[in-house]
Amino acid sequence: METTVRNRTVGWWWWWRLIAASALALMAVRVEGQQSYVDNHQLDCYNHFNSTDGNVCNGVDSTCPSYLTFRSQPPYNTPTSIGYLLNSQPSQIAEANNVSDVDTFPNNSLILIPINCSCSSSFYQHNASYVLKIQSETYFSLANNTYQGLTTCQALMSQNGYGDRNLLVGNQILVPLRCACPTLNQTRSAYNFLLTYLVTWKDDIPSIADRFRVDPQAIWNANRLSSSDIIFPFTPLLIPLHSQPSAAQLSSPAPPPLASAPPPQSHSSSSKSSNNKWVFVGVGIGSALLLLLLALSAFLFCTRRRHKPKQQHMQKPKAASPLPSPPPPKLLLLPQEEKEEEEEEDFRGTKSVSHGVRHAIESISVYNYSDLQMATDSFSETNKIRGSVYKGVFMGDAAAVKMMKGDVSSEINILKRINHSNIIRLSGFCVHGGNTYLVYEYAENGSVGDWLQPTKCHHLSWKHRVQIAHDVADALNYLHHFTNPPHIHKNLNTSNILLDGSFRAKVSNFGLARTLEVEDDKQEEDDGPNFQLTRHVVGTHGYMAPEYIENGVITPKLDVFAFGVVILELLSGREATTTRRGGEGQQELPLSESITEVLQGDNVRDKLKAFIDPSLKDEYPLDLAFSLAQLAKRCVDRHMNSRPAISEVYITLSKILSSSLDWDPSDELERSHGIGRSQPNA
Ligand SMILES: *[C@@H]1O[C@H](CO)[C@@H](O)[C@H](O)[C@H]1NC(C)=O
Ligand SMILES: *[C@@H]1O[C@H](CO)[C@@H](O)[C@H](O)[C@H]1NC(C)=O
Ligand SMILES: *[C@@H]1O[C@H](CO)[C@@H](O)[C@H](O)[C@H]1NC(C)=O
Ligand SMILES: *[C@@H]1O[C@H](CO)[C@@H](O)[C@H](O)[C@H]1NC(C)=O
Ligand SMILES: *[C@@H]1O[C@H](CO)[C@@H](O)[C@H](O)[C@H]1NC(C)=O
Ligand SMILES: *[C@@H]1O[C@H](CO)[C@@H](O)[C@H](O)[C@H]1NC(C)=O
Ligand SMILES: *[C@@H]1O[C@H](CO)[C@@H](O)[C@H](O)[C@H]1NC(C)=O
Numbered sequence: 001m002e003t004t005v006r007n008r009t010v011g012w013w014w015w016w017r018l019i020a021a022s023a024l025a026l027m028a029v030r031v032e033g034q035q036s037y038v039d040n041h042q043l044d045c046y047n048h049f050n051s052t053d054g055n056v057c058n059g060v061d062s063t064c065p066s067y068l069t070f071r072s073q074p075p076y077n078t079p080t081s082i083g084y085l086l087n088s089q090p091s092q093i094a095e096a097n098n099v100s101d102v103d104t105f106p107n108n109s110l111i112l113i114p115i116n117c118s119c120s121s122s123f124y125q126h127n128a129s130y131v132l133k134i135q136s137e138t139y140f141s142l143a144n145n146t147y148q149g150l151t152t153c154q155a156l157m158s159q160n161g162y163g164d165r166n167l168l169v170g171n172q173i174l175v176p177l178r179c180a181c182p183t184l185n186q187t188r189s190a191y192n193f194l195l196t197y198l199v200t201w202k203d204d205i206p207s208i209a210d211r212f213r214v215d216p217q218a219i220w221n222a223n224r225l226s227s228s229d230i231i232f233p234f235t236p237l238l239i240p241l242h243s244q245p246s247a248a249q250l251s252s253p254a255p256p257p258l259a260s261a262p263p264p265q266s267h268s269s270s271s272k273s274s275n276n277k278w279v280f281v282g283v284g285i286g287s288a289l290l291l292l293l294l295a296l297s298a299f300l301f302c303t304r305r306r307h308k309p310k311q312q313h314m315q316k317p318k319a320a321s322p323l324p325s326p327p328p329p330k331l332l333l334l335p336q337e338e339k340e341e342e343e344e345e346d347f348r349g350t351k352s353v354s355h356g357v358r359h360a361i362e363s364i365s366v367y368n369y370s371d372l373q374m375a376t377d378s379f380s381e382t383n384k385i386r387g388s389v390y391k392g393v394f395m396g397d398a399a400a401v402k403m404m405k406g407d408v409s410s411e412i413n414i415l416k417r418i419n420h421s422n423i424i425r426l427s428g429f430c431v432h433g434g435n436t437y438l439v440y441e442y443a444e445n446g447s448v449g450d451w452l453q454p455t456k457c458h459h460l461s462w463k464h465r466v467q468i469a470h471d472v473a474d475a476l477n478y479l480h481h482f483t484n485p486p487h488i489h490k491n492l493n494t495s496n497i498l499l500d501g502s503f504r505a506k507v508s509n510f511g512l513a514r515t516l517e518v519e520d521d522k523q524e525e526d527d528g529p530n531f532q533l534t535r536h537v538v539g540t541h542g543y544m545a546p547e548y549i550e551n552g553v554i555t556p557k558l559d560v561f562a563f564g565v566v567i568l569e570l571l572s573g574r575e576a577t578t579t580r581r582g583g584e585g586q587q588e589l590p591l592s593e594s595i596t597e598v599l600q601g602d603n604v605r606d607k608l609k610a611f612i613d614p615s616l617k618d619e620y621p622l623d624l625a626f627s628l629a630q631l632a633k634r635c636v637d638r639h640m641n642s643r644p645a646i647s648e649v650y651i652t653l654s655k656i657l658s659s660s661l662d663w664d665p666s667d668e669l670e671r672s673h674g675i676g677r678s679q680p681n682a
Contacts, residue, residue: 211249
């Protein structure tokens, strides 16, 4: 009697332990995956995510042989050129792909790249190095286009000293290629290698698993994915492999049955075969207990899977559906793309939206008036910045709170759609007692206008000035060419250009800004879409273009003119207009008219030197100052059609900026001789 009871107790105990242990094993396999998938966070270059910095060093070995994949694209279509790009041995690439060293791969074929993967600080990576070749290369283009997603812009930025806007041709970039070494759990399941696969259109995990002859569950686990998650083209996916991959696995397309069969059947068959694999692996290891645990967990997988047929069914069309529209080349987020992505959101669920864009949409908050009072110490005098602008502290972060009368919804509507690092960010607003309070990011260093005051004891250096001009051109270029509809600021001046803690410019005050849509009720449209007329001419004296003052013509060239005046102020330290006492009383002299005289006739060099801000002393490169003055002169041309487009201005400024950053004051004597004899920009 007693024995039976005890036996039964033992039995229960044993079963309880078995169930608990298998539940644990199940959790370990399902939840404690090995690395986190980038999940399209690699598009959001300005934000870090755990997954974008790299694969964490959690494997058994700190160094291991591993494999990358790469799709041949001229000029990277031979073992030698690919080996050079990815820092791998050409002979090993040739051998792994069963070709000779000098063979050329067909376009877009998937190449296997053997590498050694090792743990650097906290991430598994394979270091390659790349020397920038053209000016338009960015961390994003390098990560996504040149390296096809084998690294991320975030990892590039964190491992290279150059700022993302200061990349120059000739810079050597350390490229950490993502790889990984198997974890203990993977080696226990006889997965000995991890291959970094580049996801492309129409891929899904079951078909990738089939191609590499592994269990799809192992891939889901290796990337901390679940079967309902979506994978995106141009992202890296870790594939655990039992043995060295062969070229045949890469070149063969996914077998037709899987690709064409309706998802439910193919899934159930693949999960059945995968269950068999789990059992087989268990036997191979030779532990009876493990066999039981695995069999049981496989059984549990099975039942769990059957409970989720709907999700599985949906996964395939999702993975095969088009990507969210690509982010723009200069790491900017464009409003027109917000629209497309929002439209697709319903179809593919929230996961598909580019995270940066969503952040921009959601980040406008509506504040309570009491929040503002608390943040600004009840709008105290000590918190006053100037006029109706106050400094506020919201949860430890400084912000500028600007009180405005009446309806400012147009400024809110413009700023909430805009996301550019050189345009002041609107973080929220509050409507109270007939006033609107706008809460902006805080610009610690005030306005450019303040810094150009002759009474100021600290002065902006040449490099700061060129950087500011470049930043503003970047912002205007974005407004004119990369927003949809295009925007015109209409009130650019040095008091609207704010400086953050590192003297990077932020264009502010969008109160007069307007979109360049054709609004039937207000505009007399007579000259195509990029043209508007107004009878209500408002702006800042000295910055308004002649055609606007005289005829109310509104085009993007308005901003180009004002920008020309800003450059002249940065060059000369003078105000946009100066009043001169002449013979017949006071005379107003716009700065925009003075530059022509400086750059004309003889002795340009001396006249230019006299024009330039005396507070710069001799600490500026005269040839670059000359180029900048010439650019400004073209921007303030009386005829709007003779002014360059801001995109051209921006390119010219990029060149002046990169030369300025290289400039060393001691070079000055030799360099400046060129002027007068040969005109650098002509
Ligand atoms: C590996 O599996 C064991 C149980 O088999 C579990 O205790 C451990 O946490 C797992 N480790 C990882 C990194 O998944
Ligand atoms: C991401 O990183 C943070 C800080 O390093 C850590 O606390 C968090 O647990 C990590 N998340 C994941 C999912 O690993
Ligand atoms: C390599 O290619 C040759 C023909 O080019 C072929 O005969 C051979 O079987 C291939 N080897 C492997 C391992 O695929
Ligand atoms: C490969 O692509 C390049 C351009 O990307 C093209 O010029 C070339 O003709 C293509 N070669 C083949 C064989 O398709
Ligand atoms: C990895 O390192 C070993 C030893 O340093 C070397 O023999 C091997 O060629 C390397 N493999 C690759 C793919 O570079
Ligand atoms: C790769 O680069 C990182 C960062 O410079 C460095 O710490 C690490 O040692 C390098 N790894 C190898 C294997 O050279
Ligand atoms: C990322 O790279 C792929 C090719 O590797 C290209 O087709 C795609 O357009 C790129 N995305 C962006 C945003 O440039």
